[in-house]
Amino acid sequence: MLDVAVREDVLTANPAKSVTPVPATSLDEVRALDVPEVINLRAALAMDKKATAIDLHDLVDVMLATGCRPGEALALRWSEVDLAKHIVYLTGTVVREKGAGLFRQDTTKGKKPRGHLVPEFAMSMLERRNTEVSQGEFDLVFPSERGGLREATTVDRQWRTFRERHPEWTWITPKTFRKSVGTAVERGADIEAAAAQLGHSHPAITAKHYVVKPALGPDHREILEKFGGR
Template sequence: MGTHGKITVTPYADGGKTRLYGEGKTWRTAEGVQVPMKQITWIARCRFRDNDGRTRPVEAWDSTSTGANQSLQTALAARKRTASDTITADTRLEVLADYWLRTKVDASGRAVGTRQTYRYITEQYVIPGVGGLRLRECAVSRLEAWVAGEVAKHPANARIALTCLKGMLDVAVREDAISVNPARSVSPVPATVSKDVRALDVAGVVELRRTLADDANAVARDLPDLVDIMLATGCRIGEALALRWSDVDLGEHIVYLTGTVVRENGVGLFRQDTTKGRKPRGYLVPKFAMAMLERRARQVPPGPLDLVFPSAREGLREGSTVEKQWRKFREQHPQWSWITPHTFRKSVGTAVGRGADIAAAAKQLGHTSSAITEKYYVARPDVGPDQREILEQFGA
């Protein structure tokens, strides 16, 4: 399947109705009538075996013999690509990976970052590692050994690689190329041991905000205001940079997070009109943040994109640019060397988790599970007062 027979290129007159005979620049009908070259239509033909096993004629027309041949070659290349989408037990994993990326990942409703991560991990790890295996050779033991090797080198990527393997081999099962998905029997990759959550306490936030306000370079780069909106909502840096004035209700003191700033390969920087959690979130913001927003409403022109935090050219700002600016701030103030933009989200989660409860913190951060909030976003509480002398009575 996916192959073609010999290509023939034949001249015709009358729009492809009358077959011509001759050579060079002299062509005549069967009755001997000569036809001018500009009135000739060339038709390239061959037979092609499609992915259903049936052989069919394929043709392409042009005003020149070379053009007809090239047009047919282009049509055959596209037809071969379609035929290669048929997955069998002899299909190599790298072919299945390409098919999965094109038809199941790129065409899905997944977030841009997720699609790009799946493509990167598949192309940089899965294909070089096991792409040469045929599907019938993808035994659990082979995949288990490869995943174990990846875990030893880079466990975070190994977890995603196993997820990609499961996804693409699910396609092979649905195509009846294999009966079961071997990747689903591979031992799960253990979650990387997370470091203790480190967040700013109230005193730390007050001191950091004061340092930012006194730093002329930080003020020029809008860092104090960006930090304030993150501290007031717990939003991610991309969500803060995507904030529009139409999402801010100054009268009701509400900020709505409705999108994020992302960069997609081949597309560039743009505002994605959904957040990571896919649902818009509204927040009643504290007075210090409202004062900042009211000031910016007076001082910062809305610009064509209606952004609260536009770039110097009134366009979108990129998260990586802000992170670079933040690193320069930390170089000038080494006492804040451990702080990243994501620290403010953890600080919000910790403050709400301690002041209210974990469920409230999860809702504030837009998490669907409070377990995620507790594990990754709330710092362990400080050690309480020493009451051992009193409690020792229980052991008498």
């Protein structure tokens, strides 16, 4: 459009041509939080009174402890939390559909319910919430202010507001937590374990979209040393 304006003598020059292009980020690049970043982020959430008032810190802990999607965390019911055995069962998700409104879908995105043994940091949070949260009609671990279903888009908006108060975390979205879990499990175990954690049917999906590619290549020095004639 600016070129057209120049041709029509509205402008003497196209100012866009002097702008430095923004480097494009590869769509295949996966970015996740490492352990120190997770620790710092959890501390920031816990110290943010506005975030704790809307349970954002607790919701993030469930996603970090399981690798679940936001909608799956919001669909979690107390009947699916085994406090004695430290297990959380993911059996559904919260969705909104035209004509049906907001409802709990009794299947996850992967169509298969899955149980997760939960680490202690999240288990302590669930035990605390079990005494604090009223187990209303829907039996939800993370109900809305009115005790009903909470929408994933609401959490997205609340997360963006948190990032505005903490600019150092502007690159993080709720999906980043799932990628962080996938990357951590792959690093600590293997890609098959990461796929199982995230509920993927094929490890290739996990490897491509949910695991950070290592910056350091494999150690093949012994093999390549032969090129040196030794």
